[in-house]
Amino acid sequence: KNEVEQSPQNLTAQEGxxxxxxxxxxxxxxxxxxxxxxxxxxxxxxxxxxxxxxKHGRLIATINIQEKHSSLHITxxxxxxxxxxxxxxxxxxxxxxxxxxxxxxxxxx
Amino acid sequence: GAGVSQSPSNKVTEKGKxxxxxxxxxxxxxxxxxxxxxxxxxxEFLIYFQGNSAPDKSGLPSDRFSAERTxxxxxxxxxxxxxxEDSAVYLCASSRYSGTPYNEQxxxxxxxxxxx
Numbered sequence: 001k002n003e004v005e006q007s008p009q010n011l012t013a014q015e016g017x018x019x020x021x022x023x024x025x026x027x028x029x030x031x032x033x034x035x036x037x038x039x040x041x042x043x044x045x046x047x048x049x050x051x052x053x054x055k056h057g058r059l060i061a062t063i064n065i066q067e068k069h070s071s072l073h074i075t076x077x078x079x080x081x082x083x084x085x086x087x088x089x090x091x092x093x094x095x096x097x098x099x100x101x102x103x104x105x106x107x108x109x
Numbered sequence: 110g111a112g113v114s115q116s117p118s119n120k121v122t123e124k125g126k127x128x129x130x131x132x133x134x135x136x137x138x139x140x141x142x143x144x145x146x147x148x149x150x151x152x153e154f155l156i157y158f159q160g161n162s163a164p165d166k167s168g169l170p171s172d173r174f175s176a177e178r179t180x181x182x183x184x185x186x187x188x189x190x191x192x193x194e195d196s197a198v199y200l201c202a203s204s205r206y207s208g209t210p211y212n213e214q215x216x217x218x219x220x221x222x223x224x225x
Binding site: 033035041042043044045048086088094095096097098099100101102 | 140142144150151152153154157159164165167168198200202206213214215216218219
């Protein structure tokens with residue numbers, strides 16, 4: 001079992017739908033990151049959070065430390081949101097990230 | 110300002126040859142990371158630099174892999190005697206070191222290594 005588990009692995013939806021991607025981890029963390037990997041391979045950091053909720057445009061990230069779970073939501077999804085979304089965690093003072101396997105999201109027009 | 114750059118963007122080599130991959134981090138970023146992504150798999154941590162020293166090299170898969178960083182800037186990842194299982198995209202990231210876990214990492218475009 002991976003330390004960081006994402007679900008679903010693949011998600012296809014229609015434009016406009018509300019999207020939820022889940023991330024669960026097994027060991028206590030100091031921070032959780034959500035990353036976006038574009039079809040061309042480039043990776044962009046979306047959020048870093050250690051508690052509560054953050055919002056940026058149509059993206060919302062939440063984390064529940066007690067349940068060791070985070071969700072990434074996309075409202076009013078658009079085909080340009082199609083990408084792989086990756087959850088990654090940091091433990092204690094360590095700098096390295098431990099990654100989930102990613103969720104491939106496809107938004108059809 | 111310029112982002113993280115990596116070179117070459119693609120490298121094809123024969124099994125047994127040595128390769129060097131280069132990363133130029135964002136200016137002023139003291140932390141630098143190397144990751145690997147094999148085809149169809151998730152990202153794996155390889156090594157982390159703070160300045161020119163590497164306090165965490167726990168992800169290097171074998172002693173054929175080494176990395177160095179000079180001038181708190183450019184880093185080189187060297188793979189000796191390459192094997193086919195080394196084929197992957199090698200990604201570099203950099204961040205300001207703030208002494209907390211909350212520093213954002215900025216990723217380079219990666220080097221796609223193919224070992225024939």
